[in-house]
Amino acid sequence: MGKSPLSATIVVSVMVIAALAAPGYAAETIVAGITNIAAATNGGHIVAFSSQALDENGKIMPEWQVTNIIDGKQVVGNYTPADSYGWNTQYAPSDTDPQWVVIAFEGDRTHLLRRIVIDPATDDPDFIGRWVRDIEVQVSTTTPEGPYRPVTRPLVMNKPIDQTFDFLPVEARYIRLIITGNHGSDKCVGIGEVKLYEAIVAESIIDDLIIRLEGLLDDLKRYRDFQLYRQEQATLEAVTTKPTPPTGSEGPGEAEGG
Numbered sequence: 001m002g003k004s005p006l007s008a009t010i011v012v013s014v015m016v017i018a019a020l021a022a023p024g025y026a027a028e029t030i031v032a033g034i035t036n037i038a039a040a041t042n043g044g045h046i047v048a049f050s051s052q053a054l055d056e057n058g059k060i061m062p063e064w065q066v067t068n069i070i071d072g073k074q075v076v077g078n079y080t081p082a083d084s085y086g087w088n089t090q091y092a093p094s095d096t097d098p099q100w101v102v103i104a105f106e107g108d109r110t111h112l113l114r115r116i117v118i119d120p121a122t123d124d125p126d127f128i129g130r131w132v133r134d135i136e137v138q139v140s141t142t143t144p145e146g147p148y149r150p151v152t153r154p155l156v157m158n159k160p161i162d163q164t165f166d167f168l169p170v171e172a173r174y175i176r177l178i179i180t181g182n183h184g185s186d187k188c189v190g191i192g193e194v195k196l197y198e199a200i201v202a203e204s205i206i207d208d209l210i211i212r213l214e215g216l217l218d219d220l221k222r223y224r225d226f227q228l229y230r231q232e233q234a235t236l237e238a239v240t241t242k243p244t245p246p247t248g249s250e251g252p253g254e255a256e257g258g
């Protein structure tokens, strides 16, 4: 235990130095904003999607529905929001038959995008391989049906953390995620949360610095969450490998009146 505060301090120091030393302090630097404009609380909404998990009676399971990817609720360590497990599709994705979702912003307005963040973690454990792996991010400035053009192809790791992918600023009214692969399951594909951020022109060094430091705070929160997750995993392993105490050793008990 004595080691981790020190290593955390080192990590934080390195991150601060990296943020301050990062190049690009010229005026009009383009950076990612800090407001997740895909969030339902900010007016983000799902326009269309390929499928969502159904129960044996063909009914939608709200805890697995597609809108869970923009509800701001995420699985962290052993904690799963009671009403939001993530989005699970009804079918497994493939190159020829991908799963997909179209996201739009408040008022279906067009925004200049810079960054997508994907948390693949759902209530399913990582080892069954359902979490998303291969995505093509596409944008349209006209209709939900397109025409679309490709922006980036993130490869999402099988880890329960926010994963950030930046791209050159691109105008987008509708964002379509074409999902062609998970981490091995032939049942379905899952995503915990999708976040989208605008390209912001930082007009001064101070603006730029503020935005970088705010981004750094987000990185630190993610680092903390991941450390928490690892600690919980370690605790869980320690508990489950402990031998169970012998039973049946209770003495002749008498109920005591109070």
Ligand SMILES: [Ca+2]
Binding pocket: 068, 069, 070, 071, 072, 073, 074, 084, 086, 192, 193
């Ligand atoms: Ca969510």
